[in-house]
Amino acid sequence: MKPADPGTYQPPPDTGLDIIYQDEALLILNKPSGLLSVPGRGVDKQDCLARRVQARIADAMIVHRLDMDTSGIMIMARGADMHRALNRLFQQREIGKRYIALVAGRLDPPTGTIRLPLITDWPNRPRQKVDHRLGKPSVTHYRLLSYQPEQVCSRVELIPETGRSHQLRVHMLALGHVILGDNLYAEGENRQRAPRLLLHASELSLRHPLTGEPLRFTSEPPF
Template sequence: MQADLGKYQPPPDAGLDIIYQDDALLILDKPSGLLSVPGRGEEKQDSLALRVQARIHDAMIVHRLDMATSGIMVMARGREMHRALNRLFQQRESGKRYIAIVDGRLDPPAGTIRLPLITDWPNRPRQKVDHETGKPSITHYRLLSYQPEKECSRVELVPETGRSHQLRVHMLAIGHVIIGDNLYADPACRQQSPRLLLHACELSLLHPLSGKPMRFQSEPPF
């Protein structure tokens, strides 16, 4: 589930931000506020997937980022590459790294969060920690810097699993909600930024044809 609360107002289509492309795959930088794939209803059709497919017809979605999250995404070129890249992601043979600005100062400054997650059905699209029926979810975090004047921290987040809203709910669960989160933050933290301060800054994977290790990076816009 990608959609956040409120009316969907995607950013204008100013062209694709392509980090890399060849005959097998595309690496793109998704802006915050744009759905990865179309949502329900005509008003939620605009998405990165459709914008790419309008220009590169054989492009196929492999994974998603939340609408509010910006950063690196990969798309496959054709069905065969789509199957190959899907296997990489399913077998966790890809690596992801995120940068976020969170409320407060992390103590300890590094650690691992192991909290099972499941959809909070009465409050969809929210997710929640559930130790009885939740799916295993693992996030590693590391404090990069602290801004005492704003009482917030820049952190590196490395997920081992890819549950919906995993990073957002895990940081909330340890008392450090991501700034600008309109689903999980209180009004004070929500109003500190017009967008969610979460960015997929790095993706590593093996090329589906050559098997060569590849790593792509994108600087956070915050």
């Protein structure tokens, strides 16, 4: 199956919310691949996770985003006070995130850190690119989890320190191991090898903004 055309938006059907955790301060949800986190430009891009959640939980507010094609864990605030509190935690890098991806080839070395400055590739937006003069600093730690020789691909753990747009996708491309099914950055066979971007937000950890209790949420990737 071929990945969706990046120029069209075909969100998955609304079959209800996949809520991992909910209390008076926050929501933890699983976002499906192919669904925008927030409304996009144009009347055809208004269906998104934020709108679906707010139709059911009126005080829910977006704190961060996942790429449309990325699946996995997202956190939403309950009300303006919690929105400010969670924003502070993100700004202070006190919310931990972990992703799982399937990438082309075998990672060697099996662990490392990518430090590359990123900027929007304006003639080709929404693509991002490495720009050592104007780009904003971005840091990703990676670790090989397993190698699948029959598919010539690697399952990797990605832990971002920063949250630049498309950071994990561009970092893996720059490393020479593009994420499979990426309809923006992969070419040829690597783009066709999966019906979606094989990138999943699999873990999120933080201290509860009201109680200070350490929380850790996980979500298994569907690939």
